[in-house]
Every structure is written in C-alpha cells, then in structure tokens.
Amino acid sequence: MDRGLEGRKVKMSDPRLSIIDERLKDVDDIIAVSSGKGGVGKSLIASAIALTLAEKKYKVGLLDLDFTSPSTHVILNAGETHPTEWKGIIPPEIHSLKYMSIIYFSGNRALPLRGLEASNALTELLAITRWGQLDYLIVDMPPGIGDATLDIIKLIKRVRFLLVVTPSRLAFETVKKLIELLLELNVPVVGVIENMKMGESTFIRERIREIDLKYLGEIPFDHALEEAIGDPNRFSKTVFAERIREILEMNDYLKGS
C-alpha cells in the first residue's frame, strides 16, 4: 500500500543532522576548549594543544566555532589557505593540522548572527566538513553557555570539554556556570587549565578539586606570547607552548579515562 508521511514528522527532518555523525565517524576524540568568559586564552590554548598533538605525530583537526570573533586563523597565520571542494569541503592542512573556520566563508568580514542563525551556520559547517581520519578534533568554542555550547552538546554526543580559566575570581565565577551545566547534562569534562598565572594563589586549583574535576595544570603569564602570534614556529618555542607540552604529557595527551 502507498503511504504518505506528510506532516510534522517529515517536515521536521533536517537532512543535515543525519550526516554529522557520518562526517565525524573516523574522528577518535573530540575535545571542545571552552570557558565561562572571553579573554582567558581559549583560542591560544586550543591552537597550542592542536599543534602539540600534531608535533607528536597524532592526526589532528582544529575547528574554530567562534563565528562572531574567530581568531585561530590569526594564531596559525592561515592567510591564503582555502578548503577544497570535494563532495563537501575538505579542510586545508596548516602546520600539519586540518583546519576549519568560518572565515573561509565570511571572507573574514564581520558576521553578525543571532541565535538561530548561529545554530544553522554551525550545523551547516559540521555537515559539510569532511575531516577524514583524525586522532583528535580540537574545537575552539565561543565562551559561555550560549548557542554554540548547546549545539555542540546536542550535535556531537561524544564531545568532551576542556575548560580554561584565569586566576581571576570573575573567570572562576563564570566557568562555574559552564561546569554546572556540563555536569548536569553528563557531558564529560577532561579537566581545567589555569592560564595567565601571575602569583602563587592556589584559589582556582582548590576550587576545581573541590568540585572533583581534574586540574590539568597552570600556565604562567607569558609576556613573549603576543609577539609569536601568527608565527606558529615561534609560537611553539614560547614558554606558553612549552607548558602546554608538559600539561599534555602529564595528562597522557588527554586520552579518555
């Protein structure tokens, strides 16, 4: 018998959603680098983690999901690189990383997006990007618990979060909300990195341990870092990158526990 499926069920079938798992099926581990507030060094940490893992001969992708304020392309000096069109989009390889950012489509212009539009753009980018086989996909997230965070939790069921915080009580106060949300939704948290450490305060370390999360390590404020932005070779020789190397080594390259 002929049977139509007219109605809500079919209309609500967004074809993009069924392809995202397929796009990521050969990616072993997906780690979203996030924070409660901006300016804590997420993009630099996400880039340094990706570069360090690639240096260790892992196959690594870096995805910048901060659509309104993307910045990893500046850190990596992605300049003239472009994705290739082949049954979707193949990310370009930069410094041994497969790299994807909205800048390839926005032409690096200002891209003012409201909630649903940001969600649509994120879904579309995940649906078209063909990462191939990767050991790690590192995702640079926009801060907080807004659209991108909710979307990535919804769209990538096995995502794990790595959180960045500075010694500031303000940074901790905001990351606490993100932690509460992740724990409530049973999203695995790899651990917390304390960035821009200037004094000897153990405030963050103690708070993180109190909530039973892993304190992955601390990175001192590195005055030479700014000069190395845009030059990945120089960047990888900074104290900052060296600390990331140590943190990854100490924490078994963030492998799932």
Place this chain on the structure above:
Amino acid sequence: MHEWALAEAVISTISRLAESEGLREIKEVKLKIGELQQIELEVFKFALTQLRDSSLLKNAKFNIEVVNAEIKCRNCGFEWSLEKEKIDKDAAEAIHFIPEVIHAFIRCPKCGSPDFEITGGRGVWIEDLKGVR
C-alpha cells in the same frame, strides 16, 4: 550546503525515516530547497542517483521544488527577495555553502542594517515521502 553533501544527507535521512516507518521501497520524495542554498539542480540530481541505495530508492521519483529567498529586516521591517545576480561571485559561493554568511555580505536595501531575518528559502527539507510497506 554542497550538492553532494546535501544529497548524502537527504539519502541518509530518507533511509532513517523509511526504517522507522517500516517502508521497504520509496516511490516518491518531495523535496524543497531554499533558493539561498543556490543548489545546482543537475549536480544535485546526479548525486542523488549516484548515492541512492539500490533496493530502497531504486524506483524513487524525486520532485524538487526551489523556494524563493525572502528576507525581512529586523531593524526597519523592510521585506525583499534576494536577487542572486546582484551578489558578487565569491559571496554567492560562500552563501552556497553556509547561507548564514549572507550577513557578512548583504545589507538591508532600505536602512543598511545587517540585522535581517531569512523568512523563506533557507535550508532543505523533505516535504513528503511515499513508499510501500
């Protein structure tokens, strides 16, 4: 979205729907595609024929309808239809992949605001599916 990626996504969604509804064979698929996606229909149809699963979709007829792109400014309320020919080639290519990047390239023709809403012609959806149990 790209034609091939889109075709792959559509086929995968149809297979999932067919499975959940217990359909063995699909006879007809009605698809709507937003103009904003700027899909090349011939490439898309070719991709559909290449990707379709032999038993489930071998006799399926695909009816594809393109829906006009309608935009409404959130700032001044002006409504307009997108005129593709007025968009620069690189911007059109980018919008083809990720329609939302339109906000980086297009402004409200009346007030110049980038804060507008795509009210029609965005996305791709399966409108109807007919099959045999």
